[in-house]
Amino acid sequence: MGPLGGITILDLTTVLMGPYATQILADMGANVVKVESPEGDIIRHIGPGRSPGMGGMFLNANRGKRSIVINMKKPEGREALLRLARQSNAIVYNVRPQAMARLGLEYETFAAINPKIVYVGVFGYGQSGPYAARPAYDDLIQGASTIPSLVAAAGDGTPRYVPITMADRVVGLMAVNAILGGLMHQLRTGIGQRIDVPMFESMTDFVLVDHLGGLTYDPPLDQGGYARLLSKYRRPYMTSDGYICVLIYNDKQWRSFFESIGQPEYLLQPRFANHAARHKHIDEIYEEVGRIFISRTTSEWRDLLERADIPVMPMHTLETIMDDPHLNAVGFFKTIDHPVEGRIRQMQVPSNWSITQPQAGGPAPTLGEHGREILREGGFSAEEIEGLGQRGAVVFTGPQ
Template sequence: MGPLAGFTILDLTSVLMGPYGTQVLADMGADVIKVESPEGDIVRQIGPGRTPGMGGMFLNANRGKRSIVLDLKKPEGREALLRLAKRANALVYNVRPQAMARLGLDYETLAAINPALVYVGAFGYGQSGPYAAKPAYDDLIQGASTIPTLLAAAGDGTPRYVPVTIADRIVGLMMVNAIMGGLMHQQRTGIGQRIDVPMFESMAEFVLVDHLGGLTYDPPLDHGGYARLLSRYRKPYKTSDGYLCVLIYNDKHWRSFFEAIGRPEFLQQPRFANHAARTRHIDEIYEEIGHIFATRSTGEWRELLERADIPVMPMHTLETILDDPHLNAVDFFRTVDHPVEGRIRQMRVPSTWSVTQPEPAGPAPTLGQHGRDILREAGFSTEEIEQLAEQKAVHLAAPP
């Protein structure tokens, strides 16, 4: 019994931002009903995978949910969703609000049938600005929130995107926070509300906490940017036989480092006097330290740095992380049986709870796997369900 047991979430999201967030809710015990179009969530098609519609990325963002296929463009499919919404605690979507309005699924319509509903939209832009109706994807939001510009400044001058759907994931977690707050208010007052979680504003705030810098002030003190994060030498250090991730950060770290390598005289230099001085000289410091790291092997450095209590971690690949001794000790990767895919690797919930430990409720669903059960629970008779299927408003899948 997770902390959200007894809550029902209607999940109209697709791709990655929404599904990643609603998976967190499912892990916490909520009954997440994934409402899919007849074509299914497009991420189902991203391979590799063993069977069509069950790609690895889909499996890793949709575990513990139940799937129903409704054609919301058909009046009967829309009416079926409205009946499901009457008993839901929250409805979540990540298309533009204009698309929800065209489907007749705007907040006013849903609130009229369920005043306690928490109606949460995670989409590109706040609805009071000129970008309100624009489409948004992770790459676009990364660019608009300055991430490629920052990577260019920190690298070879070429703007790049982070090779992770970082905006989708971060805003997905902000969406979870919004849903949880909305549910808390609902439980206290019995009143629902509309909550908008715009990607652009959310990511702008996320990035600029680090990089607004002197632009915080009026008039500005500088052009913005946190020098340490923007140093082109801030990267894994090359050793004599590989790479190593090290952060020599505070006064104690620097003192321990130079004492450990037998070079205490470095500490007498003004640039190492304190954090502010090191920040002003960060490029030259990181470059010089890089030359020092090249003189010993990865194993030698790890032993020396751990003995000196200086933060150090290996630079993993996608394959070596599977054998990380810490992740193995905490049972992070688990092999489970999927009813369609067979044996798959699944990641555990990272947080630990003393009473209501979140756990995956089950594997990611096949398309429409739970349609009959969901409709029955909402009060649909067998005859009504079959009629919806004949009208192609709902697509009923055979059990896997």
């Protein structure tokens, strides 16, 4: 069952941020009902796939869920959703609140029929500021929360986005925290609430924990920014035959490093005296250490650094990470049979629990795959279900 067994989540989210959050809840055992429009979640069509609407990115953000297609623009569709909400613990959406209001799906509507409902919105901006009604995407939020400017400062001066949907994933994790907090309050009091998780504010908090620095103080002590993270030499070290990822951080590690390479005289230099001194000279230190790493092969460095107990990891590519011996030993990747897509690779839940171990749920659903099943569980009669289908309020696919 998992730790969230018995909890029902109505998932109105699309793309990545919301689906990533609700997939984590599904892994924990929640009954996640993915409510899709007749067109389906747009991410179904991103990336390679063996059949239409089942792209790899969709498979990796929607496992363990059941799908129902409800046309919310039809009054009967909206009423069907509200009826399902009566038996749900939480509803999660990631369109702008103004769009939910236009559909008559604001918090007050759900609270009137289910006072226990935890109503969670994951969208661009807090609703008390001037950006409230603006659309938001990962690239926009990365830019607004200073990430490209930090990349520019640490590199060649060109601002770039991080090549993962970082804002979507980070805010998705924050949404999981918010949902679980709301459910805990619901369990203690029997009362629901509205929870907003805005991307801009969430990512600004995430970034500035590292980089607010001297701007923490009034008046400021500096212009902000964590010098070690912003060093243009903070990158995988080039070896004589490739690259390697190393972090020599504390006094013990620096001592072990220079002793292991037979150059303990470096430790006599004032810039290596302590953490504060190294931080002050971080650019020149990283640059000089980079020159040292070119002198040996990647394999030689891994052997030396592991013996010296200095943190080291390979610089994987998307191909080589599939063969990582640690990930293989812990069973991180698992090949399963998807009923539509055939053999697919699936990542496992990365945390370990002594009793209620979460598990990667069943395969990601085809569009509307579980419509009739979900409605039957919601108390709809066979006649009502067929009527919804005939009026186009709910779209059914495949035999059910």
